[in-house]
Amino acid sequence: xxxxxxxxxxIQRWDDVADVLVVGLGAAGAxxxxxxxxxxxxxxxxxxxxxxxxxxAMSGGVLYLGGGTALQRACGFDDSAEAMxxxxxxxxxxxxxxxxxxxxxxGSVDHxxxxxxxxxxxxxxxxxxxxxxxxxxDGLVWSGSERAHPFRDIAAPAPRGHVPAMEAQAGPLLxxxxxxxxxxxxxxxxxxxxxxxxxxxxxxxVVGAVAEHFGAAxxxxxxxxxxxxxxxxxxDDAMLAAHAPHLRRCKFRVGAEGDDxxxxxxxxxxxxxxxxxxxxxxxxxxxxxxGLKRGILVDGAGQRFINEDAYYGRLGExxxxxxxxxxxxxxDDAVFxxxxxxxxxxxxxxxxxxxERDLGLPPGSLESTLxxxxxxxxxxxxxxxxxxxxxxxxxxxxPFGAFDCTSEGSLxxxxxxxxxxxxxxxxxxxxAGAAIPGLFAAGRSTSGLSVGGYSSGxxxxxxxxxxxxxxxxxxxT
Amino acid sequence: xxxxxxxxxxIQRWDDVADVLVVGLGAAGAxxxxxxxxxxxxxxxxxxxxxxxxxxAMSGGVLYLGGGTALQRACGFDDSAEAMxxxxxxxxxxxxxxxxxxxxxxGSVDHxxxxxxxxxxxxxxxxxxxxxxxxxxDGLVWSGSERAHPFRDIAAPAPRGHVPAMEAQAGPLLxxxxxxxxxxxxxxxxxxxxxxxxxxxxxxxVVGAVAEHFGAAxxxxxxxxxxxxxxxxxxDDAMLAAHAPHLRRCKFRVGAEGDDxxxxxxxxxxxxxxxxxxxxxxxxxxxxxxGLKRGILVDGAGQRFINEDAYYGRLGExxxxxxxxxxxxxxDDAVFxxxxxxxxxxxxxxxxxxxERDLGLPPGSLESTLxxxxxxxxxxxxxxxxxxxxxxxxxxxxPFGAFDCTSEGSLxxxxxxxxxxxxxxxxxxxxAGAAIPGLFAAGRSTSGLSVGGYSSGxxxxxxxxxxxxxxxxxxxT
Numbered sequence: 001x002x003x004x005x006x007x008x009x010x011i012q013r014w015d016d017v018a019d020v021l022v023v024g025l026g027a028a029g030a031x032x033x034x035x036x037x038x039x040x041x042x043x044x045x046x047x048x049x050x051x052x053x054x055x056x057a058m059s060g061g062v063l064y065l066g067g068g069t070a071l072q073r074a075c076g077f078d079d080s081a082e083a084m085x086x087x088x089x090x091x092x093x094x095x096x097x098x099x100x101x102x103x104x105x106x107g108s109v110d111h112x113x114x115x116x117x118x119x120x121x122x123x124x125x126x127x128x129x130x131x132x133x134x135x136x137x138d139g140l141v142w143s144g145s146e147r148a149h150p151f152r153d154i155a156a157p158a159p160r161g162h163v164p165a166m167e168a169q170a171g172p173l174l175x176x177x178x179x180x181x182x183x184x185x186x187x188x189x190x191x192x193x194x195x196x197x198x199x200x201x202x203x204x205x206v207v208g209a210v211a212e213h214f215g216a217a218x219x220x221x222x223x224x225x226x227x228x229x230x231x232x233x234x235x236d237d238a239m240l241a242a243h244a245p246h247l248r249r250c251k252f253r254v255g256a257e258g259d260d261x262x263x264x265x266x267x268x269x270x271x272x273x274x275x276x277x278x279x280x281x282x283x284x285x286x287x288x289x290x291g292l293k294r295g296i297l298v299d300g301a302g303q304r305f306i307n308e309d310a311y312y313g314r315l316g317e318x319x320x321x322x323x324x325x326x327x328x329x330x331x332d333d334a335v336f337x338x339x340x341x342x343x344x345x346x347x348x349x350x351x352x353x354x355x356e357r358d359l360g361l362p363p364g365s366l367e368s369t370l371x372x373x374x375x376x377x378x379x380x381x382x383x384x385x386x387x388x389x390x391x392x393x394x395x396x397x398x399p400f401g402a403f404d405c406t407s408e409g410s411l412x413x414x415x416x417x418x419x420x421x422x423x424x425x426x427x428x429x430x431x432a433g434a435a436i437p438g439l440f441a442a443g444r445s446t447s448g449l450s451v452g453g454y455s456s457g458x459x460x461x462x463x464x465x466x467x468x469x470x471x472x473x474x475x476x477t
Numbered sequence: 478x479x480x481x482x483x484x485x486x487x488i489q490r491w492d493d494v495a496d497v498l499v500v501g502l503g504a505a506g507a508x509x510x511x512x513x514x515x516x517x518x519x520x521x522x523x524x525x526x527x528x529x530x531x532x533x534a535m536s537g538g539v540l541y542l543g544g545g546t547a548l549q550r551a552c553g554f555d556d557s558a559e560a561m562x563x564x565x566x567x568x569x570x571x572x573x574x575x576x577x578x579x580x581x582x583x584g585s586v587d588h589x590x591x592x593x594x595x596x597x598x599x600x601x602x603x604x605x606x607x608x609x610x611x612x613x614x615d616g617l618v619w620s621g622s623e624r625a626h627p628f629r630d631i632a633a634p635a636p637r638g639h640v641p642a643m644e645a646q647a648g649p650l651l652x653x654x655x656x657x658x659x660x661x662x663x664x665x666x667x668x669x670x671x672x673x674x675x676x677x678x679x680x681x682x683v684v685g686a687v688a689e690h691f692g693a694a695x696x697x698x699x700x701x702x703x704x705x706x707x708x709x710x711x712x713d714d715a716m717l718a719a720h721a722p723h724l725r726r727c728k729f730r731v732g733a734e735g736d737d738x739x740x741x742x743x744x745x746x747x748x749x750x751x752x753x754x755x756x757x758x759x760x761x762x763x764x765x766x767x768g769l770k771r772g773i774l775v776d777g778a779g780q781r782f783i784n785e786d787a788y789y790g791r792l793g794e795x796x797x798x799x800x801x802x803x804x805x806x807x808x809d810d811a812v813f814x815x816x817x818x819x820x821x822x823x824x825x826x827x828x829x830x831x832x833e834r835d836l837g838l839p840p841g842s843l844e845s846t847l848x849x850x851x852x853x854x855x856x857x858x859x860x861x862x863x864x865x866x867x868x869x870x871x872x873x874x875x876p877f878g879a880f881d882c883t884s885e886g887s888l889x890x891x892x893x894x895x896x897x898x899x900x901x902x903x904x905x906x907x908x909a910g911a912a913i914p915g916l917f918a919a920g921r922s923t924s925g926l927s928v929g930g931y932s933s934g935x936x937x938x939x940x941x942x943x944x945x946x947x948x949x950x951x952x953x954t
Contacts, residue, residue, distance in 0.1 A: 095722030
């Protein structure tokens with residue numbers, strides 16, 4: 001038997017015993033621990049680092065919530081669970097988990113209240129003009145492609161990026177509050193414990209884990225269940241090569257060191273199924289400030305490929321997966337402005353032909369693309385990709401410029417979305433779809449809401465939401 | 478414990494005992510059984526159908542072989558293992574298994590001899606003018622993109638599609654001969670046995686299997702090992718939804734009923750790792766006869782996206798994965814000819830503008846694409862996609878026509894390429910990369926040579942090649 005799976009009969013002595021053992025103290029683990037502890041279950045959280053936080057603490061802190069949360073209402077926005085569900089079903093990649101999306105949208109208003117009750121503060125101010133993460137402590141922001149084609153015609157748009165009140169990067173605040181809540185609960189926290197194996201009873205149920213603590217192995221019994229909340233695998237080259245080799249071309253891998261897929265591997269060793277292991281969030285933040293959406297993104301053939309007003313999570317996925325990471329944002333002098341992210345200007349020229357030559361694009365390609373774009377743009381139209389009218393303007397005033405949006409020269413920020421197959425209650429499933437007794441999971445060690453076409457906040461969203469459910473389910477087992 | 482994994486101690490009585498148990502009698506299983514039996518190991522092959530053959534018997538029978546086989550030499554072609562390796566490394570998708578490709582290319586000449594020795598006949602005639610499967614019993618054919626950009630500049634091209642001597646579809650002949658060879662060997666064949674579980678010893682080694690035989694469970698002990706050769710999962714909707722949801726849009730799923738992923742699931746339940754589960758062969762046979770390569774393939778934005786002389790396995794992958802299955806092959810009157818496959822003519826028009834309107838493409842898009850293409854084509858050039866000069870000719874003689882190459886209206890033929898993670902000796906690996914004692918696999922239940930950009934013959938090629946290795950390794954254990 002693999003060393004990452006131990007037979008209960010091998011265990012000579014349990015070093016600690018709890019009802020529920022949570023592995024990993026990021027956002028999902030904190031949520032699981034809080035809910036498990038509140039049911040009265042003796043809850044032990046182990047964390048491989050010296051303290052809680054994980055990747056959630058280095059994130060932007062955005063939570064994708066909606067359906068008419070108190071924050072949305074305070075900012076003057078209407079929303080409904082139906083509209084939110086419609087958008088997510090259409091935008092979350094091919095074949096997202098409809099059941100998970102359903103309970104998530106139905107439960108989103110309550111989940112916001114729960115976060116507030118844990119001490120996570122949100123300032124009731126809507127921030128206009130950027131996507132994803134506001135530069136200040138404003139609380140609500142657009143964090144997806146809700147207003148872009150084709151989604152604007154599918155579901156009523158609403159901003160759903162809920163951002164804790166901390167300037168520029170709210171992940172640290174979110175996790176300070178959630179970890180403080182865990183520490184204030186009845187749950188026990190054991191840092192510097194790296195889980196190296198699950199322990200299985202002869203009947204197949206997971207009954208504990210073995211953790212390494214400063215070099216020593218500690219056997220931890222879990223009377224009711226183990227909850228894996230160990231994060232994704234963007235930091236593990238072998239797993240990337242096996243499941244999502246294209247991600248190796250992304251310069252910025254969004255993940256703490258712990259995002260090495262350890263929990264996913266532990267689950268597999270215990271017979272768990274994994275799903276959507278190729279799925280990823282791939283962001284190309286090329287259109288901040290929004291005025292840059294008036295430029296056009298072209299690929300290696302000098303052709304457009306997407307409506308440039310789509311969210312940057314969508315831009316990055318299309319550019320990397322469907323255009324081989326060959327892309328440039330072309331602007332004219334009227335549209336040019338300094339982008340938020342330092343990005344290389346790949347070429348400047350007095351004419352499209354000059355630009356095209358400097359970029360090494362096929363002769364005539366960019367000229368032809370711009371001519372076609374400009375012809376409709378003079379009427380404010382974009383019949384090819386349906387960019388919103390406010391961003392459609394002819395690009396004709398020299399000089400022309402091209403920002404480098406290639407995977408070599410630009411920032412593609414990626415993390416993995418595939419992982420353990422779980423049901424809506426957080427139970428880990430085997431390949432036949434049966435729950436593995438005693439094994440639960442949430443967060444990026446599982447496949448959650450999004451299997452592509454990422455909107456920001458879905459990972460902290462599903463991690464905390466389904467983390468709570470996994471914790472409750474384990475505690476009630 | 479999952480019912481698809483049994484503890485050895487549960488088994489009251491073994492109904493049969495062998496040294497090596499092979500699960501599935503397709504090409505990989507036949508190869509495994511032949512080699513295991515020849516070492517002297519008592520070999521039992523179980524097959525869920527009433528007879529051997531599996532998907533291999535409904536295939537075109539092409540084997541991708543090279544490096545200078547007797548057949549290549551008899552047809553007057555030079556080839557080398559280096560050239561073959563160079564082509565496959567460049568064409569087999571992102572991050573193929575270099576070690577597997579290496580031993581495969583080195584061993585390809587010998588493997589051809591082995592196939593001949595099993596009674597598989599090849600007629601030493603090269604067939605020019607079609608890709609993949611010759612319409613007669615000729616033995617050698619182009620079955621990949623070797624002569625197309627960018628591969629022609631990476632490795633010296635050679636035809637490597639080795640086709641058993643049977644008209645039009647050689648899979649049945651290949652499997653008749655291989656199954657006959659198995660029946661003539663010391664291996665025992667037990668049809669109508671569906672494997673429902675692997676049996677594991679307390680130390681983690683796989684020591685047998687449970688098979689269902691006309692409703693009764695039979696426990697089969699394998700002293701040295703179990704070899705899973707059960708095929709892919711193109712016929713299992715749940716697995717497609719979990720791993721390769723886009724394939725559900727392909728009209729033609731290339732696989733016998735047994736391609737439901739059963740062996741992959743059995744492996745997972747025993748702790749095996751799976752890799753590249755999203756990978757697939759997706760064929761769009763839109764350019765047969767080859768004269769149709771002079772047309773241009775355009776997507777839903779009316780833009781070209783690939784050199785049309787690429788092999789149809791590459792065309793289909795690009796059209797489905799990167800263009801959403803929206804594609805049309807546009808020809809003019811000079812280039813028009815009746816295609817081999819019945820394909821719907823989506824539109825005919827006196828001008829590109831008319832065609833574009835009928836197809837619902839953005840106004841001006843096809844006109845612009847054709848103008849740009851024709852400008853360079855008058856010089857015999859294709860600077861955008863580098864189609865070979867012999868297929869580059871301006872498309873300007875009305876009427877113009879468009880063949881339907883959409884996933885709704887055309888034939889996309891797909892099968893899965895992902896599966897169990899094995900090493901070059903056929904050992905099944907766990908997520909930590911360690912071999913699971915007693916468990917071996919080959920063929921489409923494993924991830925083999927290709928993880929994309931398919932060339933025909935790679936599956937029968939790696940199935941038989943690594944099937945032999947898996948059989949030998951198991952027998953020697």
